[in-house]
Amino acid sequence: MVSFLTRSKPVDPDSVPIEKRKYPYDFSLLAEGDIEPNLNKRIEWLINADTNFVVFVGDDGFVYWDMNDNGTLAKYGDSITRVAVLESIATNYLPRPQLLAFRRLIGEGVARLFEQNADAAKVTFDRAEEWIKARNKERARMWFLEGATVIAVPVAVWLAYVIYHRADWRGLLTASVFDVVVGACAGAIGAWMSVVQRTRETELDISAGRSLHWLEGFARIVIGTLGAALFALGIKANMVLSFARQREVAINPVNPMPFKTLFHEVAHVLLGHTTEAAQSDSEMTPLNLKEAEAEAVALLCSEALSLDGAEHCRGYIQHWWGKGNALPERSAQRIFKAADQILRAGRGEGE
DSSP states (O other): OOOOOBOSSOOOTTTSOGGGOOSSOOGGGOOTTOEETTTTEEEEEEEEEOSSEEEEEETTSOEEEEESOTTTTGGGHHHHHHHHHHHTSOOTTSOHHHHHHHHHHHHHHHHHHHTTOHHHHHHHHHHHHHHHHHHHHHHHHHHHHHHHHHHHHHHHHHHHHHHHTHHHHHHHSOHHHHHHHHHHHHHHHHHHHHHHHHTTTSOOOGGGOHHHHHHHHHHHHHHHHHHHHHHHHHHHTTOOOEEEETTEEEEOTTOSSHHHHHHHHHHHHHTTGGGGGGOTTSOOOOHHHHHHHHHHHHHHHHHHTTOSOHHHHHHHHHHHHOTTOOOOHHHHHHHHHHHHHHHHHHSOTTO
16 A cells, blocks of 8 residues: 655645545656645655655645655654654744755755665754754854843943943942942943853753743843942952952952962962863862962962961961861972962062
């Protein structure tokens, strides 16, 4: 008995009465623009056809195929299942030219099956999957960036306005409040820049939909804004005395031991603590060892320059590493090297 198979969109079984279906049929007679007689579908993109089968993209954008012998693809059950999986991937957001290109890739794979070339079909299906995943990731990334930008741009415009008219705003707000507001806005811009920089590394799934991606992008900017505001408040309240990030360090002007703290933060940078997270293949140093190493550098530098803070350094190291515990040999070598770098950098050319 002869029959036909279709994929991507079910064909109404009553659209072509059984008695009017033409089998066997010479499918090689079909051309683009024709109506496939058994499926009653207009052929927009003819992929392949011979006397026994036809594979095409219909004018509704779906892939169809028909054949004289329904046993032709019987041994390719796994491949047909993969076709169904590919067709289940979300494509409603694609412009028609891209949708047709994706459907054609699927159809080309089916055509290779009719030619009994399973290897070529697999390669085609692989390419179709790679292509649609790339398009889906691009769209999800766009939604994510839209959600972040929709709040970051107004904040950036408002920040520019406030800074330009800072004399007026300082009259309305206290200096501390003004600085916190500016810091919070700067945090939003920094969060947006981080989102843009890291969006290619962020795992995004188009099936989550536009709203969720918008919400996540929006939320990251809000969190960055709140974090920057809290950090600014901490500085104003003298709760944040210093920090090190990437290759930068900052010391609060009211820090009671600015030099010791500076040595500590610079040591974090020189020891590579601030860049470990960006190096996916590097081994992360435990937090307690990081703090002990940096403070040991600060201790050596402070004692070498006869500065205050040595006792505080010892207590800090004992707090993080434990009293009487020896540091690893490798850490000791790194500590001496970093301290030497700092001391050498501070010497004059004639010394």
